[in-house]
Amino acid sequence: MKTHTRVETIFKNNSAIQKSDQSIVFRLLSSIFEKSITTGRLRVIDVYGGVHDFGNGAGDRAAIRFHKSSAYWKLLLNPDLYLGEAYMNGDITITEGSISDLLDVILKNVPSQGGFVTPTTLALNAVDFCMRHxxxxxxxxxxxxxxxxxxxxxxxxxxxxxxxxxxxxxxxxxxxxxxxxxxxxxxxxxxxxxxxxxxxxxxxxxxxxxxxxxxxxxxxxxxxxxxxxxxxxxxxxxxxxxxxxxxxxxxxxxxxxxxxxxxxxxxxxxxxxxxxxxxxxxxxxxxxxxxxxxxxxxxxxxxxxxxxxxxxxxxxxxxxxxxxxxxxxxxxxxxxxxxxxxxxxxxxxxxxxxxxxxxxxxxxxxxxxxxxxxxxxxxxxxxxxxxxxxxxxxxxxxxxxxxxxxxxxxxxxxxxxxxxxxxxxxxxxxxxx
The missing domain is CATH 3.40.50.150 (Vaccinia Virus protein VP39)
Incomplete structure (x- = not known):
């Protein structure tokens, strides 16, 4: 199965369709997930309750739910810092598996980078390395x-x-x-x-x-x-x-x-x-x-x-x-x-x-x-x-x-x-x- 993104249709009272986040920032974040997660399955529930799956579904699984839309751009800006902060602060919660399962899914897919690579990650890492002294x-x-x-x-x-x-x-x-x-x-x-x-x-x-x-x-x-x-x-x-x-x-x-x-x-x-x-x-x-x-x-x-x-x-x-x-x-x-x-x-x-x-x-x-x-x-x-x-x-x-x-x-x-x-x-x- 190829890497894919899927938005499940969720019904309330058998009638109203729950809204799924279609903001530009969330779509940018989704593109990072889609590119990075190729094995296993990462399920992401956006702030509106829309469900998005990434990966081929074979192997480790984890699911997270976003509670604040501000968490989207923070993760895009600096995932190495904000993933931990978002978990600490309750901006995201784990709805399937544990924080260990989530990290397993991520790092099995991007081990050499140590996490997600976003447009700013490489620049931030380069600055951190040069300034590490x-x-x-x-x-x-x-x-x-x-x-x-x-x-x-x-x-x-x-x-x-x-x-x-x-x-x-x-x-x-x-x-x-x-x-x-x-x-x-x-x-x-x-x-x-x-x-x-x-x-x-x-x-x-x-x-x-x-x-x-x-x-x-x-x-x-x-x-x-x-x-x-x-x-x-x-x-x-x-x-x-x-x-x-x-x-x-x-x-x-x-x-x-x-x-x-x-x-x-x-x-x-x-x-x-x-x-x-x-x-x-x-x-x-x-x-x-x-x-x-x-x-x-x-x-x-x-x-x-x-x-x-x-x-x-x-x-x-x-x-x-x-x-x-x-x-x-x-x-x-x-x-x-x-x-x-x-x-x-x-x-x-x-x-x-x-x-x-x-x-x-x-x-x-x-x-x-x-x-x-x-x-x-x-x-x-x-x-x-x-x-x-x-x-x-x-x-x-x-x-x-x-x-x-x-x-x-x-x-x-x-x-x-x-x-x-x-x-x-x-x-x-x-x-x-």
Missing amino acids: FPQINTPEKSRENVSHHYDLSSNLYKLFLDHEWQYSCAYFASGKETLEEAQTNKMKLLVKKLLIKPEHHVLDIGCGWGGLARYIARETGARVTGVTLSKEQLTYAENRTREEGLSGRVKFKLCDYRHLEGVYDRIVSVGMFEHVGIDSYQTFFNTVRKRLKEDGVALLHSIGRSTIPVATNPWIKKYIFPGGYIPALSEVIPHVEKSGLILTDLEILRLHYAKTLKEWRKRFNEHRSSAQSIYDERFCRMWEFYLASSEASFKYSGNMVFHMQLTRDQKAVPLTRDYLYEKYLPGSLNFK
Whole structure:
């Protein structure tokens, strides 16, 4: 079946035909839908109740209803920003499927563009890309402000959907059948193996979150850990839970910017923090890692990246979720590693692991949606739903991935082969030679 647009005739009281929107703006928007949606089915209900179908009907399906005609021209002008805003504000509602289903239909059809391409999209994206450095001028003060925007939300919100260790980063699904808790434990186990941690080591965790990885390292290896964060909420939770678990003697946390660190460490790990560093600070970040790493030390960077060429940050994500954030292509990162004098000793790409992680988070959030609404409000819940669903879709269709960089100052600091990563793991018995 060819792509088509269909306006269903709808009767009221078996007589009056319901009006369908024939405005120029809606027809322009319809032409975008008709050109973009070739597989699956997107049903659009206009402000007058007219029903319009796009696609061949085979595969994924979703339906949206417009409640304001102003939403037409806003979507035409900047769909990357306004689709999320329209969903948050109730200007559109999902009448079939979910917001995740809607994004699946869209991005399966236009994965390389990351969404609909309108007459203004290419120009806006080009401007955003050229100007992408300016929102990422993350001074220590700006970094604290950006971190607070997202991570100083109520801890009760994150409790609704994270695992028991509050790991707010990509899990590792070794078999694909793990629970979220099992997959997050797999991730921490993999990080510990790549770091080759010994009981006598002192480990630095840059961007420690709520302290789950730091506590895991201390429990499983006997090493000392110092974690740093810019979030007061995270610091309070991390310190309280560490004290409750009796690990305060081996695990310490600081409210500290990575640029202000002192001392040297046997091991350095950073998980889910590099996305907030900003392009213009990449060299400072890697120079800091090298300066704080002992001569025979090992560092491990876990970060979201792109498997495509560099692109600007999605405007909706930048405005509502992660101000100052950026997902880099490897071509933007590795030159700074080289200039720092660090040696890249291992690189691993995790592809669909984060999509599965986000799917679990989205499922749990929806199961506890009423609790989230009691903490904030309905608009916030729709914003969070869109954030989780759009992030999941970006890992499935739009080139997002996670990379692990193992870094050293001495190429002899790690084994010659990767066999040590696949040896049987016994808690408390890590001893690499």
